[in-house]
Amino acid sequence: MTKRITLANRRLFSEEFKQTVVQDYERGQFSVLELAKLYQVHTTIIYRWIQKYSSYNKRKIKVVEMADSSKQKLKDLQKRIEDLERAVGQKQLNIDFLEKMIELANTHYGIDIKKNSDTPPSTGSEQTSKH
Incomplete structure (x- = not known):
């Protein structure tokens, strides 16, 4: 029996794009949910980007909206x-x-x-x- 390997559709985002999304969030232009809908990215991914790139949100601080x-x-x-x-x-x-x-x-x-x-x-x- 042969095992079929399928690659999931994965999108790669540039660091610049991720930082832009975080800046939009920090400016209050969009909520995380709105950004997720706008860019069709799961909210968990955006929260990760906020943790990584935000100048306001540091590690061990939970983002609450x-x-x-x-x-x-x-x-x-x-x-x-x-x-x-x-x-x-x-x-x-x-x-x-x-x-x-x-x-x-x-x-x-x-x-x-x-x-x-x-x-x-x-x-x-x-x-x-x-x-």
């Missing part, structure tokens, strides 16, 4: 994403409306607003003088 604060942070980020998506959607509606108005101005009045080069560009805060 508040689960509730991580959950709240994730909820806050999800709400922020929803708010931004809503804002982008509203801006897109405005763009669509303005493009339709430009099209109607061209169709009904023969004004090609997009190609009118006689109009000086607006700076937004200054009044333009009339010729």
Whole structure:
């Protein structure tokens, strides 16, 4: 009987990558759980990296995270994403409306607003003088 040897899928991470992950954790940008999901690495591995590379966490000091604060942070980020998506959607509606108005101005009045080069560009805060 022959023994079949299979190699597990192992990923190797550079020291620089590990240190970057730890720095993200130390800055409070992500929790360990969030980093694990983001990079698809088990939390145990990230805790090892923290033990090895962290300037705050030394040996024999246990890293403790508040689960509730991580959950709240994730909820806050999800709400922020929803708010931004809503804002982008509203801006897109405005763009669509303005493009339709430009099209109607061209169709009904023969004004090609997009190609009118006689109009000086607006700076937004200054009044333009009339010729």
